[in-house]
Amino acid sequence: MxxxxxxxxxxxxxxxxxxxxxxxxxxxxxxxxxxxxxxxxxxxxxxxxxxxxxRDKHDLLISSTDDILHELITNLDMTSTPVVSFVDLEEPPPSFVGMFAQIAKHADFYRVMLAKHHMPYFVARLQEVLAGFIQEGMSSVLAKENALTVPKEMVIRYTASAFLGVVIWWLENDMSYSPKYMASNLLRMATKGPYANDPF
CATH class of the missing domain: 1.10.10.60 (Homeodomain-like)
Structure with missing residues (x-):
């Protein structure tokens, strides 16, 4: 070998x-x-x-983006993570906490490429990474797709966009909350909504 x-x-x-x-x-x-x-x-x-x-500055940009996101994908790997449980939201899946920890590790890169300058290639690639993570998470807890009231792809794209917006907000506010806090509360909003009691 x-x-x-x-x-x-x-x-x-x-x-x-x-x-x-x-x-x-x-x-x-x-x-x-x-x-x-x-x-x-x-x-x-x-x-x-x-x-x-x-070859040129574009090649450096693409290669740097791919390297950073490869690290993120490695942290988001759910194949070695037990079935995701939404019962104990105070202990979110390690892969989800790892996502925020990885972003914090390369905060300058994410802040410039995502929050400040919104570089199209980086934003599009990150959105795809988040969509893949969400799809894996849904597959681990959703026995039947007919339990959804809308197409699964719509849920994935909606949630990925929301996750991306929250990551940008976190970066713009100097990551004032810990990766675990962010993972726990983002997961809570995604599964139960932001309200303590349903106001509707």
Whole structure:
């Protein structure tokens, strides 16, 4: 059996420096005005090294997005999580808490790409990741789709959009609540609504 080849730590460090430079420059100037020279100057890396890793700034953006979301997907993996229970909302599934913890870990990236500059590729990819997570969660608790009053895909898209909006709000407010608090209360709203007693 072949072993997975480890990436040289120097390569990882270089890519992180370039990603961080890209994010900080987008935050300051917007994506369109940035050049590869700007990125390499900020990262204190020469252009030749940049082109060993990426074709252009768009390739860096796509690769950075995919790397960040791959980490998120790994944390959201529900295949190793027991069937989700909505009985004890004070103890939300670890994968759901992990989602917020992962976002907090890369808060600068998410804040710039999602909350401040709303980069289309990143927003679309994140929405798909959230939709997949919600679909898995529904499949683990929903025995029959005819228990729904609307099409399942509509529920998934509605909930994914709500989750995305809450994540943006959390980032804009400096993540003033813990990942566990966010996971618990977002799950509560998604399953029981925001009211202590139904006002309707």
């Amino acid at each position: 072949s072993k997975t080849r480890k990436v040289d730590p120097r390569i990882i460090r270089t890519r992180h420096l370039l990603r961080d430079a890209l994010v900080s420059l987008i935050d300051e100037s917007g994506y369109d005005s940035i050049t590869v020279q700007d990125i390499t100057d900020r990262a204190t890396i020469n252009r030749a090294t940049f082109y060993l890793h990426y």
